[in-house]
Amino acid sequence: MSFPHATGANLDQAPKKRLAVGVVGSGNWGTAIAKICGENARAHGHHFRSKVRMWVFEEEIEHKGEKRKLTEVFNETHENVKYLPGVECPPNVIAVPDVREVARRSDVLVFVVPHQFIERVCDQMSGHLRPNAVGISCIKGVSVGKDGVRLFSDVISEKLGIYCGVLSGANVANEVAKEQFCETTIGYNPPNPVISAEQIVAVFDRPYFSVVSVDDVAGVALGGALKNIVAMAVGFADGLEWGGNTKSAIMRRGLLEMQKFATTFFDSEKGTMVEQSCGIADLVTSCLGGRNNRVAEAYVKSGKPIEVLEKELLGGQLLQGASTAKEVHEFLSTKDMVNEFPLFHSVYNICYENMDPKGLIQVLQPLKEESENEGGTETE
Amino acid sequence: MSFPHATGANLDQAPKKRLAVGVVGSGNWGTAIAKICGENARAHGHHFRSKVRMWVFEEEIEHKGEKRKLTEVFNETHENVKYLPGVECPPNVIAVPDVREVARRSDVLVFVVPHQFIERVCDQMSGHLRPNAVGISCIKGVSVGKDGVRLFSDVISEKLGIYCGVLSGANVANEVAKEQFCETTIGYNPPNPVISAEQIVAVFDRPYFSVVSVDDVAGVALGGALKNIVAMAVGFADGLEWGGNTKSAIMRRGLLEMQKFATTFFDSEKGTMVEQSCGIADLVTSCLGGRNNRVAEAYVKSGKPIEVLEKELLGGQLLQGASTAKEVHEFLSTKDMVNEFPLFHSVYNICYENMDPKGLIQVLQPLKEESENEGGTETE
Numbered sequence: 124m125s126f127p128h129a130t131g132a133n134l135d136q137a138p139k140k141r142l143a144v145g146v147v148g149s150g151n152w153g154t155a156i157a158k159i160c161g162e163n164a165r166a167h168g169h170h171f172r173s174k175v176r177m178w179v180f181e182e183e184i185e186h187k188g189e190k191r192k193l194t195e196v197f198n199e200t201h202e203n204v205k206y207l208p209g210v211e212c213p214p215n216v217i218a219v220p221d222v223r224e225v226a227r228r229s230d231v232l233v234f235v236v237p238h239q240f241i242e243r244v245c246d247q248m249s250g251h252l253r254p255n256a257v258g259i260s261c262i263k264g265v266s267v268g269k270d271g272v273r274l275f276s277d278v279i280s281e282k283l284g285i286y287c288g289v290l291s292g293a294n295v296a297n298e299v300a301k302e303q304f305c306e307t308t309i310g311y312n313p314p315n316p317v318i319s320a321e322q323i324v325a326v327f328d329r330p331y332f333s334v335v336s337v338d339d340v341a342g343v344a345l346g347g348a349l350k351n352i353v354a355m356a357v358g359f360a361d362g363l364e365w366g367g368n369t370k371s372a373i374m375r376r377g378l379l380e381m382q383k384f385a386t387t388f389f390d391s392e393k394g395t396m397v398e399q400s401c402g403i404a405d406l407v408t409s410c411l412g413g414r415n416n417r418v419a420e421a422y423v424k425s426g427k428p429i430e431v432l433e434k435e436l437l438g439g440q441l442l443q444g445a446s447t448a449k450e451v452h453e454f455l456s457t458k459d460m461v462n463e464f465p466l467f468h469s470v471y472n473i474c475y476e477n478m479d480p481k482g483l484i485q486v487l488q489p490l491k492e493e494s495e496n497e498g499g500t501e502t503e
Numbered sequence: 504m505s506f507p508h509a510t511g512a513n514l515d516q517a518p519k520k521r522l523a524v525g526v527v528g529s530g531n532w533g534t535a536i537a538k539i540c541g542e543n544a545r546a547h548g549h550h551f552r553s554k555v556r557m558w559v560f561e562e563e564i565e566h567k568g569e570k571r572k573l574t575e576v577f578n579e580t581h582e583n584v585k586y587l588p589g590v591e592c593p594p595n596v597i598a599v600p601d602v603r604e605v606a607r608r609s610d611v612l613v614f615v616v617p618h619q620f621i622e623r624v625c626d627q628m629s630g631h632l633r634p635n636a637v638g639i640s641c642i643k644g645v646s647v648g649k650d651g652v653r654l655f656s657d658v659i660s661e662k663l664g665i666y667c668g669v670l671s672g673a674n675v676a677n678e679v680a681k682e683q684f685c686e687t688t689i690g691y692n693p694p695n696p697v698i699s700a701e702q703i704v705a706v707f708d709r710p711y712f713s714v715v716s717v718d719d720v721a722g723v724a725l726g727g728a729l730k731n732i733v734a735m736a737v738g739f740a741d742g743l744e745w746g747g748n749t750k751s752a753i754m755r756r757g758l759l760e761m762q763k764f765a766t767t768f769f770d771s772e773k774g775t776m777v778e779q780s781c782g783i784a785d786l787v788t789s790c791l792g793g794r795n796n797r798v799a800e801a802y803v804k805s806g807k808p809i810e811v812l813e814k815e816l817l818g819g820q821l822l823q824g825a826s827t828a829k830e831v832h833e834f835l836s837t838k839d840m841v842n843e844f845p846l847f848h849s850v851y852n853i854c855y856e857n858m859d860p861k862g863l864i865q866v867l868q869p870l871k872e873e874s875e876n877e878g879g880t881e882t883e
Contacts, residue, residue: 293755298746304864305748306755330868333752366678367791368685371784372713375673375686379778397777398759404751407787411747484684488710 142318143172144326145229147222147244149179152296153235154207156261159329160233161216167325173215176228181220194218210300226251231318231326234279235261241275245282255317258287263347264443267450272388274344286313289340290327291347292400293408302331308401309336310343335399342395345385346402351444352451352470353377354409358416359473359480362423372487374410378403380464415444423480445474522698523552524706525609527602527624529559532676533615534587536641539709540613541596547705553595556608561600574598590680606631611698611706614659615641621655625662635697638667643727644823647830652768654724666693669720670707671727672780673788682711688781689716690723715779722775725765726782731824732831732850733757734789738796739853739860742803752867754790758783760844795824803860825854
């Protein structure tokens with residue numbers, strides 16, 4: 124029976140030493156992840172050091188009428204009052220302003236920083252890592268440069284000389300922080316597993332955060348990046364007030380383009396995208412009103428350019444679906460394979476080449492070889 | 504490259520004779536399908552007889568102040584004024600009140616009747632079929648009796664002694680009738696294909712109704728039946744106001760139970776459920792506000808029993824998700840495999856055994872083998 128099950132926290136073999144977990148990042152998702160790691164460090168005391176260090180980029184904040192340091196307030200209140208207010212973390216999660224200290228004192232390093240900061244943070248950590256440390260990247264997206272498409276887990280791996288896996292799934296941060304049930308996928312497949320997949324699962328698996336681990340690191344990483352392109356296509360359909368049949372066709376075709384991209388350019392398994400939380404579930408969640416979906420809908424309804432909507436609706440943040448569509452388009456152009464991914468291509472064209480969103484319908488229609496002739500003609 | 508493409512209307516080889524298409528049924532979906540078949544019969548005049556006969560269960564209706572026969576009004580106006588008002592069919596679609604005439608004069612018989620009538624209709628048609636006729640069942644659901652789960656295509660096949668394929672997808676009838684774009688899946692794999700899959704695709708494929716054909720007849724048929732169970736689970740989640748993470752986890756787990764059911768008890772391919780319109784797309788559409796979803800949501804919010812809601816919201820029609828959950832439960836009980844399908848089991852328990860819908864969360868949580876112990880203990 125090949126039905127995938129959550130791996131669960133199966134830690135039959137006691138490890139030689141208790142592992143220390145560190146979290147690099149402290150936004151809303153970083154803090155929610157640190158809370159999870161802290162809960163598990165306490166729950167599995169045989170296997171993990173209790174203290175979970177969370178690197179916090181130090182800021183002065185206003186707290187109860189006083190100017191305070193964010194780390195100090197967190198370590199007093201166990202609440203990230205700036206980025207995840209109202210959620211209490213367990214007291215064994217400690218805010219640390221020096222990322223090198225987190226690096227020096229962690230066996231498992233969980234990366235949850237905005238993707239534009241990852242290289243700089245790695246440079247600071249470099250030379251301060253424990254032997255046999257491993258990383259888990261929770262950063263969604265991919266890095267596209269002159270060398271092609273790179274996973275952030277590979278960026279981390281190369282910068283720090285450690286193995287790095289990936290965690291991604293249908294995990295809206297605020298819902299996870301409130302302990303609303305969800306699933307996630309971890310891609311972890313080190314060549315020499317000093318720290319086992321079971322141990323990694325135990326770092327994250329909670330009753331409200333159900334982890335399935337797979338070998339396919341690339342598929343897990345790409346799901347979280349590419350789904351934003353598809354969510355925009357569904358958002359355009361929402362803006363045009365197309366029906367559920369049409370939207371589910373867009374999702375299906377988009378999911379298959381995600382799968383094709385991952386299996387054509389990376390060593391990904393077909394099942395990851397269509398069966399795991401990092402693929403189908405994350406896509407569905409994003410199409411049910413994620414930011415890419417909402418901005419794309421507003422684009423159709425308001426007629427305003429994407430950049431204007433980014434300012435108005437996202438406070439100036441880049442819309443990931445649009446920028447990923449552009450990066451993927453540039454990559455596919457170098458391979459002369461743009462036309463093999465018609466849905467990705469159309470989202471790019473709508474965002475950057477003034478294509479009419481209504482044209483998405485033509486994209487969904489396969490080319491027919493026979494021309495239509497009204498009225499029957501006998502052939503014999 | 505194994506990327507599935509729509510087969511399209513590829514009819515390079517001229518067939519020996521033009522095929523006649525008949526539609527058995529004339530509800531809203533039946534009429535929408537007859538419209539499609541009529542358009543294709545005209546478009547591909549080399550391959551199909553122009554006339555498409557649609558069996559209409561004769562009724563007296565009130566039309567423009569007069570009592571008229573439904574078939575007469577249809578043949579005058581080309582509109583099914585009772586079941587699909589406002590939609591014009593091409594004039595080569597002819598309403599026929601005698602199902603035996605449709606049987607006698609059709610090479611391709613498309614079945615679109617409510618499932619409770621199919622055996623009786625087949626009995627009437629029996630003995631009146633053309634040699635080499637084939638059927639395509641557009642009936643969603645499965646037939647469960649003392650012999651286990653049977654596909655309606657198999658029921659038709661046995662009753663009439665013809666091969667029968669299946670058409671199913673994310674195809675809300677009124678959207679299809681309005682020519683809003685959608686996709687569908689045809690399962691067609693006859694042992695001796697006198698009528699080819701390409702010809703069958705050409706009967707249905709339209710610019711707004713994109714057909715993919717697969718060999719996996721069982722998978723196509725089961726997708727349309729089992730998705731209703733999952734749509735109810737998502738409806739319960741809607742009623743409980745659970746977030747998008749949780750709902751997409753339910754859809755994912757449901758989709759995998761659908762896949763497992765089809766591959767365990769039938770000769771189905773894993774890809775059909777997770778990659779084709781009859782699986783993932785139909786499930787998504789049904790979870791975005793189909794009737795199973797809406798009634799399940801109302802069940803949680805109103806506290807009224809399912810039977811009462813069937814009366815209030817469905818005019819007394821049976822809710823397919825609930826009845827399918829019950830049939831599947833009875834079937835799985837005989838196999839002692841109820842616990843292998845925890846989501847299906849829970850929907851049954853909620854509908855018929857007073858289970859609290861909140862219990863769905865426990866179902867999503869895999870059993871953990873390690874008990875939690877707060878506070879760390881050294882092992883060495």
